[in-house]
Amino acid sequence: MPSPPPAKDEFQEELVIRPLHSGDIYASFQFRTLWDTDFTGGGNKVSHYHLFPKSLGQVISKFSVRELHISFTQGYWRTMQWGHPFLPSPPGAELWVWFQDTVSDVDGAWKELTNALSGIFCASLSLIDSTNTIQPSASFKPLGVVVGNVTDHSFLRYATLPRETVCSENLTPWKKLLPCGSNAGLAGLLKAEKLFHSSFYSQAVHVRPVCQDRPCKTASWELRQTLDVVFDLHTSGQGEREWSLVKMFSRNLTDACPLASSSKVYVDITDHQRFELTPAAPLLSQAVVLGDRRTYSVYDLTQASTFGSLRSLDALLRWKSTGGDMPRPFLHGERYVAGYGLQAGEIHTRMYNHHPDRAFPVLLLETVPWYLRLYIHTLSVTSEGNVVKPSYIHYQPSKDRLRPHLLEMLIQLPPNSVTEVTVGFERSLLKRTEYDQVFCVGSSVISALVPSDVAMDANGTQDRPLFSSVFPRKEEESSYFMRVYTEPLSVSLPYPDLTMPFNVICFTCIVLALGYLSLYDLLTRTFHDVGESSPGLAKQIYNLIHMVVNFIHGTRRGVPPT
Numbered sequence: 290m291p292s293p294p295p296a297k298d299e300f301q302e303e304l305v306i307r308p309l310h311s312g313d314i315y316a317s318f319q320f321r322t323l324w325d326t327d328f329t330g331g332g333n334k335v336s337h338y339h340l341f342p343k344s345l346g347q348v349i350s351k352f353s354v355r356e357l358h359i360s361f362t363q364g365y366w367r368t369m370q371w372g373h374p375f376l377p378s379p380p381g382a383e384l385w386v387w388f389q390d391t392v393s394d395v396d397g398a399w400k401e402l403t404n405a406l407s408g409i410f411c412a413s414l415s416l417i418d419s420t421n422t423i424q425p426s427a428s429f430k431p432l433g434v435v436v437g438n439v440t441d442h443s444f445l446r447y448a449t450l451p452r453e454t455v456c457s458e459n460l461t462p463w464k465k466l467l468p469c470g471s472n473a474g475l476a477g478l479l480k481a482e483k484l485f486h487s488s489f490y491s492q493a494v495h496v497r498p499v500c501q502d503r504p505c506k507t508a509s510w511e512l513r514q515t516l517d518v519v520f521d522l523h524t525s526g527q528g529e530r531e532w533s534l535v536k537m538f539s540r541n542l543t544d545a546c547p548l549a550s551s552s553k554v555y556v557d558i559t560d561h562q563r564f565e566l567t568p569a570a571p572l573l574s575q576a577v578v579l580g581d582r583r584t585y586s587v588y589d590l591t592q593a594s595t596f597g598s599l600r601s602l603d604a605l606l607r608w609k610s611t612g613g614d615m616p617r618p619f620l621h622g623e624r625y626v627a628g629y630g631l632q633a634g635e636i637h638t639r640m641y642n643h644h645p646d647r648a649f650p651v652l653l654l655e656t657v658p659w660y661l662r663l664y665i666h667t668l669s670v671t672s673e674g675n676v677v678k679p680s681y682i683h684y685q686p687s688k689d690r691l692r693p694h695l696l697e698m699l700i701q702l703p704p705n706s707v708t709e710v711t712v713g714f715e716r717s718l719l720k721r722t723e724y725d726q727v728f729c730v731g732s733s734v735i736s737a738l739v740p741s742d743v744a745m746d747a748n749g750t751q752d753r754p755l756f757s758s759v760f761p762r763k764e765e766e767s768s769y770f771m772r773v774y775t776e777p778l779s780v781s782l783p784y785p786d787l788t789m790p791f792n793v794i795c796f797t798c799i800v801l802a803l804g805y806l807s808l809y810d811l812l813t814r815t816f817h818d819v820g821e822s823s824p825g826l827a828k829q830i831y832n833l834i835h836m837v838v839n840f841i842h843g844t845r846r847g848v849p850p851t
Contacts, residue, residue, distance in 0.1 A: 298340035299323040300468050300549050302475045305585075305756050307557040308564060308606055310615035311370050312522035313488065314532045318475060319375075319755040320467055322512040325501070340548060341512060342466040344409055349496060352402045355444070356387040356431055359406065359414075360493035363455040363485070364519075365776055368621050373579050375756045376515050378491045379732035379774040382412060382453035385429050388444040399446045410494075411458045413450060420659065421731075422448045423695045426683045428654045428736055432760065433497030434508045449656070449731040451777040455490065457481040463492050466514060467546075474546030474590070475554075478538040479516065489519040513755070530564075530608035541603040545590035552590040555754060556604060559583045564608045568597070576757040580619075580741030580769045585754075617643045620651070622735045624775040631716060631783040635667075638710040638733050638775065642702035647740045649768070650680070650701050653710065654734040657694040659687035660717040660782065661730070667713035670698070672706050689717075702737075716782050730778040738768040 305317040324341040338346055349357065360378035384403070392398050399422065407414035426442050460481055464471045471479055484490055495513040520537055522530065534541050545552035555574070556566055561584075570586035571594075577583075588595050588602060596602050621641040628634030640651060657663055665684055670677040681699035685692075702708050760770040 297325040300340050300546070301551040301755060302546055302549050303551070303553045303555060303755050304475050304478070305375070305555045305557070305754075306604070306606075308532070308560070308608075309371050309519075312530050312608075313371070314520050314537065314606070315371060315374075316518050316520070316537060317375050317756060318479070318514075318516040320476070320514040321755050322468070322514075323499070324510040324512070325507075326510060340468045341510070345466060345494075345496070345512070348402065348405050348409070352398045352405070353389040353392050354386055354402070354496070355389045355498070356433055357494070357496040358386070358432075359384045359410070359495075360491060361410070361412065361453065361455045361459050362489075362491040364487075364489040364491075366489055366491075366519075366774070368618055368773070370615070371519065372615060373618055373771065373773075374491075374517055375578070376493065376495075376517070376759050377772050377774055378493060379449060379451070379734075380777055381449060381451040381731075382414065382455075383449045384414060384417065385445065385447040387431055388446075390441065390444060392444065395444055395446065403448075410462050413453055416450060417448045419692050420690060421450070421656075421693060422446055423656055423685075423693060425654060425695070425697060427681070427697055427699070428652055428734060431497070432495070433499055433511070434505060451729040451731045452727060455485075455492075457485065460484070460492065463494070463514065463516075466494070466512075468548040469546040473544055474549060474552055475542070476546070478534065478540055478542070480539055483538050484516075484518050487518050488521040489517070491515075491517045513759075531606065533605040534603045541601045542590060543596065543601050549591075553754075554588040554590065554602070554604065555585040555756075556588075556606070557583055558586050563610050564606050567605045567607070568602075571595075574754070576754050577743050578757050579771065580739060580743055582743050619644045619739050620735070620737055620771055620773055622733065622773045622775045624733050624778065626778055626780060631781060633713065633715050634780075635711055635713050636730075636778070640700070640702060640708045640710075640735060642704060642706050642708070644704050644740060646704050648701055648703050649737060649740055650699055651735050651737040653696075653698045653700060654736070655694070655696040655710075655712075656731050656733075657687070657696070657714070658728070658730060659689055659691070659693055660719060660728065661694075661714040661780065662717060663687075663694050663696075664713040664715065665696075667711070669711045670700060670708065671711075672703055672708040677701065677708060716780070718783055718785075721785070724782075724784060728780050728782055730780060732774040732777050735773040735775070737771055737773075739771050740768050742767075 299322070301321045303319050305319070307315040307317075309315055322340050348354070360383045362378045362380050362383075365380055366374055366377065384406070386399065386402065388395055388398060400418070403414045403417045406412070424442060424445060425447055429445060429447055460479065464476055464479060467476050469476060471477060493515045495515070497511055498508040499511045501507045501509050520532070542554070556570065558566060566586060570588050572587035572589065574585045574587050575582060576585065588604065590602070619642065621643065622639065624636065624638045626634055627637055636657070638653065638655070640653070642648065663686075670679060677700060679698040679700050681697070683695070683697040685695040687694045696712075698710070700708060700710075
C-alpha cells in the first residue's frame with residue numbers, strides 16, 4: 290500500500306507600519322505557517338514536522354485542541370488616539386481554547402493544557418484554575434472552519450491573568466516557534482530592549498483550521514504569530530516626527546527568511562499628503578481593514594531590487610504637516626468602579642456608538658471575581674437617559690473560591706449614543722493569607738458586527754494581506770467583526786487592622802514568659818538545710834549589723850542592751 294504524500298508547509302511573513310495621528314507609530318508583525326495535515330483524525334499521530342513547530346504541534350495533538358488563542362500584552366491600547374488594532378488583546382495574559390467534541394473531560398484537558406503552555410511560553414499560565422476560568426455561552430465563536438459539534442460552548446474555556454508581567458522571557462520562546470527564528474527575515478528586527486521600551490506591546494499565537502480553497506472541501510492548520518508594538522513619540526526620545534526602521538528597532542532589513550514564500554513590508558500611505566516615505570516603494574496595494582479601505586506601499590523582500598546597492602532596507606517616514614484629526618472609531622468601550630468606602634460599590638461599563646445614523650447590537654462579556662459579590666437585581670442598562678432592555682442575558686453566579694461571576698448580554702446600541710451598564714457589588718472579607726496579592730478585575734469584552742459602507746474584496750483569502758484576513762467575513766455581509774477590550778480594574782477590599790492582634794500577641798507572650806520563668810525557677814531551685822553549723826561570713830556580718838541596730842534602738846528608749 291503506497292504511503293500518503295507528505296504534508297506541505299507554507300510560511301509567510303509581513304510587517305505593517307501605520308503612522309498614527311498622535312505622532313506615534315504602530316508596527317504589526319504577522320507570521321503565518323500553513324500545514325496541510327489533520328490533527329483531528331482518530332488515532333492519527335503526526336510524527337514529522339517541517340515548518341510547523343513540534344513543541345506546539347504535539348500539545349495540540351495530545352489534548353485534542355480545535356482552536357487555540359493566547360496573547361501576552363503589556364500596556365493598554367488607546368482606541369480614541371490610535372484607532373483599532375488589527376488583532377485586539379487585553380492587558381496581561383489571555384487564553385481561550387476550543388476542544389474537539391471527542392474530549393470527554395474538558396476541565397481536565399484544560400488544566401493539563403495550561404500547564405503545558407506555561408512551560409512553552411515561560412509564563413504563569415499554571416495559575417489558571419477554576420477561580421478565573423469561565424465557559425461563555427455566546428462570546429468567542431470559532432475563528433476557523435467549523436466542523437462537527439465544535440459550536441457547542443461546553444468545549445470552550447476562557448481565562449485571563451490581568452496581572453501577568455510580560456518580558457523578554459516570553460519573547461524568546463515565541464521567536465523560537467518561527468522557522469527561521471530571529472536569524473533572518475523580519476524576525477531579525479525583534480530586539481527585546483527596543484520592543485519593551487514602548488507604549489504598547491502585545492504578542493500572540495493563534496492556531497485554527499482554515500480552508501485550503503474557496504469551496505472549503507479540505508482544511509489546513511494555520512499558525513499565526515502576531516506581534517504589535519506602538520512606539521511613543523516622546524518616550525522613545527524622538528525630537529521630531531521622523532521614524533525609520535533603525536530608529537524603531539535599531540536594525541535594518543538585509544534579507545528575507547529563506548523558508549518564506551512571501552516576505553513583505555507594508556507602509557500605510559493613505560494619508561500620504563501628511564508625510565514623505567523614502568525610499569519609494571515600487572508596489573502599491575489596497576486592502577479593506579476594519580471597514581476602511583487603506584492604501585499601502587509594499588516592499589517585497591524576496592526581490593533583490595528592494596534592497597538596492599547597499600543590500601539593506603531602511604524605510605524612512607518624515608512628517609510634512611501635523612494638522613488633521615483622526616476619525617472617531619465607531620465602537621469604543623471603557624469601564625470604572627464607583628462608590629466610596631470598602632463595603633459596597635458599582636461597576637460601570639460604557640459603550641460608545643459613534644456611527645451617525647446606524648444602530649448595531651453588541652455582545653458584552655463581564656467576568657467578575659468571586660470576592661466581589663454582585664447584586665444582579667441592581668443591573669441596569671441605560672442609553673441617553675432611556676432604559677434599554679437586553680435581548681439576551683446569561684448570568685452564572687460565582688461560588689466562593691471555586692468560580693467567578695459570568696455575565697453576558699446582547700444589547701442594541703442606538704446611533705451616536707453612549708450606553709452604560711451598571712451593576713452593584715459588595716466586597717468580601719477574605720482570610721488573612723489571601724491578602725498577599727493585588728485584586729484585579731479582568732477586562733470586559735465587547736464583540737460586535739460594525740456596519741461598513743466599504744465592500745469586501747472579491748479575491749480569496751490566500752491573495753489578501755495577512756492583516757486583512759484575521760477575522761472571517763462573508764462577501765455578502767455589509768459589516769465587519771470587531772472585538773474591543775476595556776481597561777482592567779484594580780479594586781480595594783476591606784483590610785483588617787493587624788496592629789491590634791500584633792499587640793495582643795506580644796502582651797500574651799510577655800505574660801506567658803514571666804509566668805513560665807517563675808514556675809521554672811521554683812521547679813529547678815535546690816534548697817539546703819544548713820542546721821546549727823557555724824555561720825558563714827555573710828551571716829556573721831548580718832548578726833553584727835543586727836546587734837548594732839538593736840543597741841542604738843535600746844539606747845534611745847532607755848533600755849539596756851542585751
